[in-house]
Amino acid sequence: MTYYSQVKVIPLDSLLDYQQSIVTLGSCFSDQIGRLLQDHRFDTTVNPLGILYNPHTISRHLATAITHQSLSPDGYLTVDGLTYHHDFHSTMKAESISTLESKINAAYLSLGSTLKTANLLIITLGTAVAYRHINSGHIVGNCHRVAQSQFDQILLSSRAITTRLSTVITALREYNPSLQILLTVSPVRYLKYGAILNNRSKAQLLIAAMRLEERHESVTYWPAYELFMDELRDYRWVESDLVHPNKQAVEVIWSRFVDSALDRQSQLILRDVKSINAQLSHRPFNPQSASHLAAQHKLYQRMADLRKTHPYLRWSEEERHRTDEYMDRL
Numbered sequence: 001m002t003y004y005s006q007v008k009v010i011p012l013d014s015l016l017d018y019q020q021s022i023v024t025l026g027s028c029f030s031d032q033i034g035r036l037l038q039d040h041r042f043d044t045t046v047n048p049l050g051i052l053y054n055p056h057t058i059s060r061h062l063a064t065a066i067t068h069q070s071l072s073p074d075g076y077l078t079v080d081g082l083t084y085h086h087d088f089h090s091t092m093k094a095e096s097i098s099t100l101e102s103k104i105n106a107a108y109l110s111l112g113s114t115l116k117t118a119n120l121l122i123i124t125l126g127t128a129v130a131y132r133h134i135n136s137g138h139i140v141g142n143c144h145r146v147a148q149s150q151f152d153q154i155l156l157s158s159r160a161i162t163t164r165l166s167t168v169i170t171a172l173r174e175y176n177p178s179l180q181i182l183l184t185v186s187p188v189r190y191l192k193y194g195a196i197l198n199n200r201s202k203a204q205l206l207i208a209a210m211r212l213e214e215r216h217e218s219v220t221y222w223p224a225y226e227l228f229m230d231e232l233r234d235y236r237w238v239e240s241d242l243v244h245p246n247k248q249a250v251e252v253i254w255s256r257f258v259d260s261a262l263d264r265q266s267q268l269i270l271r272d273v274k275s276i277n278a279q280l281s282h283r284p285f286n287p288q289s290a291s292h293l294a295a296q297h298k299l300y301q302r303m304a305d306l307r308k309t310h311p312y313l314r315w316s317e318e319e320r321h322r323t324d325e326y327m328d329r330l
Helices: 028-039 055-067 097-117 158-175 195-215 224-231 247-261 264-280 290-309 317-328
Strands: 021-026 043-046 076-079 082-085 120-125 129-133 151-155 180-185 219-221
Touching: 021 028, 021 055, 021 097, 028 043, 028 120, 028 180, 028 247, 055 097, 055 120, 055 158, 076 097, 082 097, 097 158, 120 158, 120 195, 151 195, 158 195, 180 195, 180 224, 195 219, 224 247, 247 264, 264 290, 290 317
Parallel strands: 021 043, 021 120, 120 180, 180 219
Antiparallel strands: 076 082, 129 151
């Protein structure tokens, strides 16, 4: 007997494989899925502009990356000796405006280049609650601890979200006709707004995602939000802050993603990579013991074999170096 409601996850029409290039963009949940793809050696670019929460900001960044528009100069501010920009997460910072501007332009250039040849763009929408700067009228991506009195809190409507994202999706497809877009809604609840506003916000995102999937053949919605809210609707699946999915929850959602989004061969390769990852993370009691050295030999042999049969796997530079160095000794 099943004691929870199961969410049916329909396999993607175009299943992913290891030879495809992936970009993730959006909220912190896109960071988690993107890192898992990277950890399992997919060619993945993870949130190159930092974490982005609202769809208005996500749309603006995508448009800027592929059209090389100039960034608003009014968005720069200095807090505690560091320079930030209202369109970016606090991880995007520098010691001066000129340095930050160069850093941002380089990130845009890199993202634009990556999107030109990418096969899949995963966009995770975090919240429809946004903040409009009162003086400029600009909807910001991050307030950066500036006084709340300088902003109006607004709820983006599903229609406005759909219109803005639809425009940029059309532009993306003209920029890269083979690009597919996978939309998800973050399962993270923004309870600082209160439960009611959080739910209204998620509703706007879900309706917009539905309309975008109906409007664009290149767009597919994947139910990360539903998996967390229905199958994992218990506080044992969240961190101590009671809102973010914990490691176990992310692993459950990841396993459902693997089953529904990857082709059969890639799933088999992923199992080998996962096994290798477990061995790489192992810390022996005695690194010089005969048993550990034998295990290391088998490990690096497996890595060398995978590199030979699947050269498109994205091993780190250190892993490639260690494997080459070890095999040269044989």
